[in-house]
Amino acid sequence: MRFRPLAALSVAAVSALLLVGCSSSSPESTPTPTDTAGADLCSVAAPEGDVASSITVSGEVGAVPTVEFETPLEITTSERAVAVEGDGDAISDGDYVSYALGIYDATTGEPLQEAGFDGTALPAMPISVGSGPDVFFGCATEGSRIVMTVPDAGSGAQVYVIDVLDIVPADAWCAVSEPTGEFPSVEFDADGNPTVTIPDAEAPADVQLEVLEEGDGATVEAGDSVTVDYQGVKWSDGSVFDSSYERGEPATFATTGVVTGFQRALEGQTVGTKLVVSMSPGCGYGEEGSSTHELAGETLVFVVEIIETTPAE
Known part of the structure; x- marks a missing residue:
């Protein structure tokens, strides 16, 4: 049987969040299946921060973005900023989310990957508390654009731009x-x-x-x-x-x-x-x-x- 990974987000990025944590306060600040019991997607999202907020992203949600920041951008912790607040439904635990993803080198500003934009969304994946991608998406609304800073996990520090294109409740996805x-x-x-x-x-x-x-x-x-x-x-x-x-x-x-x-x-x-x-x-x-x-x-x-x-x- 041929298997498909549940998440197209890079393994290195998720690993960086799990190893470094979402804030500098303590390693335990990173959500895990144990310490997120009773938590919701809003509370497990990476925290806002000055570095993520300093990144300028322009262009329509769903189209390849123009991403600007001073280089080299020093990233020591994972931070999250909502560049565009969508007016659709919010992600609930277990919902399937179709999205577009841009990854940019924090040192040079050059794009490393741009996929899912301009009408061809990346395959939908379930977003649930403790899964790893929950830290990126949180309880974002459909139509939102998210900016994430991701510390170096072996491939250099990176900036992520994620467009939330479609949200389908878990029980309705591929029913x-x-x-x-x-x-x-x-x-x-x-x-x-x-x-x-x-x-x-x-x-x-x-x-x-x-x-x-x-x-x-x-x-x-x-x-x-x-x-x-x-x-x-x-x-x-x-x-x-x-x-x-x-x-x-x-x-x-x-x-x-x-x-x-x-x-x-x-x-x-x-x-x-x-x-x-x-x-x-x-x-x-x-x-x-x-x-x-x-x-x-x-x-x-x-x-x-x-x-x-x-x-x-």
């Missing part, structure tokens, strides 16, 4: 529905290997699922470790891109370790169930241009047989 039109069909041969036929029709714009055979085993709960046989097919041309059937060995993974559409298809089903699910690009590997993944922009179809589930520890 599963029954097929509403022509849908892929599946035939199994004598050895139990599937053949998926894609209809000559437009791909669904959401996650749609058909149960082929309902099992009577245990229910797959959120975060469970599941063992499945599966085959993945592109809606665009019907080609198989991944198959445990072809490898001759089932795959085992946590439901939270796969793309969201696949996770939604598994959770709530029972062991022994066979199903076919179609997921739009946003619930798979992202819209075309949002990443370099070879499956970005593809509507994916999976036929799945759930063999076993083990509760998360």
Whole structure:
């Protein structure tokens, strides 16, 4: 099974926040799953500061920004400033956020990465207390532009500009529905290997699922470790891109370790169930241009047989 990281924010940046902390008062000021119990996204966001506030960012939210600051910019702590306050809903714990991201070298001011702007948002990710990205986003509102200073964690100090483009509640993101039109069909041969036929029709714009055979085993709960046989097919041309059937060995993974559409298809089903699910690009590997993944922009179809589930520890 191919996995997609939950966050496209650089690992170095999140590590810097976790190691250095959000203020110079104490290492414990950095949120962790333990000390954020009962906290909310507003309270765990990085604090405001003079360095972040000194950075000038211009241009429309959603477009590549013009970022100006005196170089070299000395960054010793993580700070956050809201350059533009959006008028949309605020992020709630667990919401999925689509965003654009610019990263700039604090020493030279040169852009290191600019992605998700001009109509092609980066793949949405869940923002929850204690996750790491919560320090960046906090409870920002849709349409906001955030400026962050990130201390050196091995790649030099950096300035982040994050545009909050869209917010979807956790329970609505990639929610599963029954097929509403022509849908892929599946035939199994004598050895139990599937053949998926894609209809000559437009791909669904959401996650749609058909149960082929309902099992009577245990229910797959959120975060469970599941063992499945599966085959993945592109809606665009019907080609198989991944198959445990072809490898001759089932795959085992946590439901939270796969793309969201696949996770939604598994959770709530029972062991022994066979199903076919179609997921739009946003619930798979992202819209075309949002990443370099070879499956970005593809509507994916999976036929799945759930063999076993083990509760998360």
